[in-house]
Amino acid sequence: MSDQSESEPQGSGPRRVSVPSRISGATPALLGYAAVRLVGMAILAVAAAVQGKDALHRLNGRWDSVWYVRIAENGYGYGVTLPDGSVHSDLAFFPLLPALERAASGVLPVGAATAGLVIGWIAAFAAAWGVYAVGAQVAGQRAGVLLAVLWGVYPTAFVQLMAYTETLFTALAAWSLYAVLTGRWIIAGTLCALAGLTRPSAAALVAALGVTGLARLFRGDLTWRTVVGVVIAPLGWLGYVVFVAVRQGSPTAYFEVQAAWGNDIDGGVALARFIGGRLTGPAPLAGVGLIAALGLLFWVVWLCVRQRQPLPLLVYGTGVVVISLIGAAYFGSRPRLIMPAFPLLLPAAVALARRARRTTLPVVALLALASGAYGAFTLLGSGPP
Template sequence: MSQPHTAHLRGLHPAAPALLGYAAVRLLGMAILALVAVVQGKDGLHRLSGRWDSVWYVRIAENGYGYETTLPDGSVHSDLAFFPLLPALERGVSEVLPVSPATAGLVIGWVAAFAAAWGIYAVGTRVAGQRAGVLLAVLWGVYPTAFVQSMAYTETLFTALAAWSLYAVLTDRWIVAGALCAAAGLTRPSAAALVAALGITALVRVFRGGLTWRTAVGVVLAPLGWLGYVIFVAVRQGSPTAYFEVQAAWGNNIDGGVALARFVGGHLTGPNPLAGIGLIAALGLLFWVVWLCVKQRQPLPVLVYGIGIVVISLIGAAYFGSRPRLIMPAFPLLLPPAVALARLRRRTLVPVVGLLAVASGVYGAFTLLGSGPP
């Protein structure tokens, strides 16, 4: 892209380079998925909207809550494990447009992906400048599990709400931040990290004597979505701990990282210890990136949110393969590499980003076309 063309795009809208760059890498990922699907004789589009968690969301959109299934081991999986905002939007869109809830889920996911990329760009630009903001949005699009950003899942919707909530905090619009946080709390349980980010930031303001009534209102609004759904499940099931019991039945209970430690230890002592070493290296890389975020002195709400998502993703007993996806909304982790890449010249930067996009697309295609859930 020539410099005059780039200048023209920026004249249209400052976020244009970020959104176009994000679109380019995601389209490349989808092209790779389509190619691999054809080679394997599989339906790539169906994998985006008709498998795993997507099926549960569509069922809720069509019939409301109340479905559960009993597995051969006796454990019961209830649809109450899934938060209501995405299925509510799927139902609303399918009633307004001539599309099924499954197709509506894809449309919502794709629109939310661009809203998330825009919000990520806005936060990155606010923290580290426009070039870093553009690259932050693009790097989020080449995250290893970025293929989920093209699925009828909640990650893009949640990340969009979280990013714009954080941007509202950074620009001192606390009521907007709290309302967006409440909506995020109706989307995913990991909204607890966003609630903590707003709460801790406000608490620091109290000690510094800078708390305003708008800040207080924002903090009060922030947890209402998450708490509201937990209370809904408690009332529906007749138990104050019902939501956590539902999650435990799915194997998603909070165990402080015991399951993760056992998983890594099992590989270290198993027939393929190199896999265990690889897992330790991956965790080491993750902790190093978190340290870089601290060293970078990211704004307090951004830092708390990013670390909070990582902690929530690691201390649960969830299926290990889903953890990279659970960490994906923690876009502040990508700020250090975004700032580093921003220093590169275009002739070096483009091949690096292109290689990352191809690697992400190949990994996503083979993961999505595999047998297990992402």
């Protein structure tokens, strides 16, 4: 087992801190990201005003946001009993975001709900910066900028400015992956552990670090820092699962809580039934559209493989997709669950980076308008994203 400095990239000698992690290099990406999200916010504000609804309330006062605020204010222990007898427990929600909301509301002159919104906005830019850093490290600065912007026009990008966990998780995941790419394994493991306190999909990030560590072992360039990073990585996720197990008195309590919410892992059976129901129902074209969407998703994953993305990006992106599809969760939430898998956008970012600015700008503008319109439609509707 060889020894390397914490800042060494995999398989090479020492290097200085790379440009993508510097704020000066990230400025175009952050400005571009801010521009496309402002478009989305403007569309939401106009649509909400037309309908006489409160746009801000849609961002921090509904659906999962309410559960996080309740945990921040009162701790765990709340549940709702449904007519069928099943119980929706707040133990289904991971603790990092409500802990940050509680801490921020204790320092700032705002309540936990507003604190969650502030945290979400800060995390959005931290995530965009991390996404840019990964893209620039792998495919160059222009591709990195476009990767961050494309993540900002993802169909459910409106969630990035909500008091939800996807943005905080993406920030931690992106910087953890960047740390792996640049050989900072202890930092990578620590950020992964924090991601594991944020969302259950951190299992994909844990797998990315573990598989990459194994690959280094087989190549014969494993370092003690890699081992430490890999060992630290799952501690957040495992720690919360153990906490729920001890609290509920059952080793499988966390999974039982998720099953009560209808989020148990069924290998994709619920997804297949949902699509089948559309195909045989009164609107079969909806089923065809869903099949086409899944086909597009699998094609994008294949493009990432053909692009020969670094191993941690491939494992992470594919892992998030798999986790999002094999659960029995509400179908409408699946695009949101896949959103943290930003490496899936890298083939498109590289393709756009090869085009002239007169081509990329109209494409990005069109995507920003479409994303904003979809976001306003979803947020002003009755169902959760």
